[in-house]
Amino acid sequence: MPHREWDAEADVVIVGFGGAGACAAVDACDHGADVLVLDRFHGGGATAISGGVVYAGGGTPHQRAAGFDDSTESMLEYLRLETDGVVSDETLSRFCAQSLDNLRWLEQHGAVFEGSMAPRKTSYPTNEHYLYYSGNELAPPFSDAAAPAPRGHRAKGKGVSGKPLFAALRKAVARRPIAVRTQTRATGLVTDGDRVVGVEATELRKSFPRWLHRALSAANRKLNIYYRPLGRMLDGPIANLERGYGEVRRFRARRGVVLAAGGFVFNRPLLAEHAPAYRRGSSLGTIGDDGSGIALGESAGGRADRMHRVSAWRFFNPPLAMIDGVLVNNRGERICNEAYYGARIGDHVARQPDAEAYLIIDARTRAEALRQVPSQTLWFQRLQAEYVLRLGNVSGGDLPTLARKRGIDPDGLARTIAEYNAGAAAGRDRMGKDPAHVRALSAGPFHAIDCSIRTQPAFPIPMITLGGLAVDEATGAVTRGDGSAVPGLYAAGRNAVGVCSESYVSGLSIADCVFSGRRVAAALTEKRFQEEQA
Incomplete structure (x- = not known):
């Protein structure tokens, strides 16, 4: 859609305030960009209700504290088997090489990890342990290809650790001059020719609709975790509030728009179309994981890829x-x-x-x-x-x-x-x-x-989608079918094809959110952009 007058503007406009969006916002701000973040709800996305595990290796302080030697080369050899060529070897090598720094970066912003090693193989450790084998490192053929090492770094916190991990990122955003507009649903991209120059959205501004929307969405998120049929009863009222009280807003992005709005696991028709074997599993995330971010990218000419890949646990x-x-x-x-x-x-x-x-x-x-x-x-x-x-x-x-x-x-x-x-x-x-x-x-x-792929009482099979928009692996720019970049448009996290878009192990998605979020921040704060604004 063509642009018209703007309600606000920033160098970088980010759609989605989950793990990837928060990482992109913090790093872009720290490198001199003016940042605006939009979120349909109140932030957190799937990251906040996840296990809070970050896949990291190459000899982290926590691996060493637990008595384990690891190398970037071993991590790379292992992930080559898991990822099966979904990204180039150059990108996978860069992901592994940056692993130590990305974990350190999270710690600098308040996330806490430690080297208390789980005493046995488990899907998720108890509250006494925060380092574990979170993938298939101990099983052949993986153990034959690379020296096994525990790389599942669980953020410190009782229960599931996504909440404290995202709380650290939220605080990091709050400490910076980053504008965050919640209860603001992106509905379209604004273009000037073939370049994306902004976002159109509907924003709840009146106090009572905002309060009711927040209460309903919080209940919806909780119910979806435990019993989706009850949560589904709130989908309609939430959408009705957004349609009935949402006011149209347009936000200009001087340098670029970043789509970080999650996957599409709550879009059952899309799931049935691309991955029918998974249609009876349990969706993990929020109802914002409905593929809307992917659709926004496609509306500007972006290409979706790996849409058939789903991780069901x-x-x-x-x-x-x-x-x-x-x-x-x-x-x-x-x-x-x-x-x-x-x-x-x-x-x-x-x-x-x-x-x-x-x-x-x-x-x-x-x-x-x-x-x-x-x-x-x-x-x-x-x-x-x-x-x-x-x-x-x-x-x-x-x-x-x-x-x-x-x-x-x-x-x-x-x-x-x-x-x-x-x-x-x-x-x-x-x-x-x-x-x-x-x-x-x-x-x-x-x-x-x-153990079939179907939800049962007290025995769910949680799942997330792994496909998304195809991106330039050096910058995170959304790409078209011919491989060219859509000017002004970027994607990160599960909105984009990434390191975990073929095969998932615990911590790989959040690690990719950090990697891809920081990647788009670097691309949008390079010197040439600053010179263009001079």
Whole structure:
């Protein structure tokens, strides 16, 4: 849309006040830019309700404090396998080389990390531990390619640590002359020819609609975490407030607009179009993760890419004994190494018939897992473990009975368990699982835990989308189908294709938010821009 008079202007206008937007705002401001941030709600995005884990390596102070040696080269070799060429080797090398500095940068702005190492492999450590193996570093083929090292740096804080991590970034923004306009929903980009020169938005300004919108959106965000059907009931009232009371505003960006408005996991039609296997999973984020930021970029000629990639986290560890089980599809065929990180397990499940999977355990495994629950879990993990071990499973006195009750092919399951038990007797596993967790399943009754990609009571499968706008990997500029940049438009975080857009391990998305947010800040504060303004 063409431009008209402006309601406010800044060198840099950022759409979205989550992890990527906050990092871009702070760094751009510190390098001399005048910054304006717009957010549909009150900031935080998916970062604030995440686990607050930052993937970092190369010998961080916290790795060294825990007694681990790591190198940038080992981190790079590991991530080459995980990312599978989604970004160039040059970009991935730069991401790894900047890892130490980006972690230090977060600490300088108030985030707290420490080297208290988790004593066992887990999907998320307890409150006594803030460093852990957050990916597949210990499992082949990854452990064969690179020396394993724990690189999951969890921000210090009780429960899930996204809240204190984003609180540090919010305070860093507040300490600077950065204008933040909340309850302001970006609706379009303003162009001058083919250049993006600003943002059109609707802003809630009257006190009562603002108060009600804030209350409803806070409740919506909380309900979406625990039970999306209740949260969905508030989507309409929130949108109605924005339509009925939102006042049109236009904000000029003298240097550029940064789209940092998240992914599209709350846009079910778009999810069904691009990634139908994931349509029954649980969305993690806010209803602002609806693909609107990606659509804004496309409206200016940008190209979306990797839209089929979704990270769905099927965690059944902790308790650790659960990985002694065997994960099968509805044909009874084994799916993958059960010690893999939950997102890789989710990837394997998504490729199965009907995206169905079942973890088979025996009486011994179940009893050991129940003993481990109190010491190995946080409260939300404890609820999940107690549910699946006591109520949320199908049981049978023998494997054929279990298979028939669960809808698994009995012959296929019998062959799989026989092969697995033979491997256990020989001290090996064809899928490379640690021999300590390869133990014969022979003590009935047997149990099948539904690990399919579908949300269940007390056993959700959280997911985020990984695709977004294609960007220039040196600057973060949004690119067209022919590879040329859209002048004046940039993207960061899950609004853009990045390091984690093929495969996800805990901490890689937030680390990419820091990396890509600071990248666009650097591009928008280079000397040539300052000279143009002179």
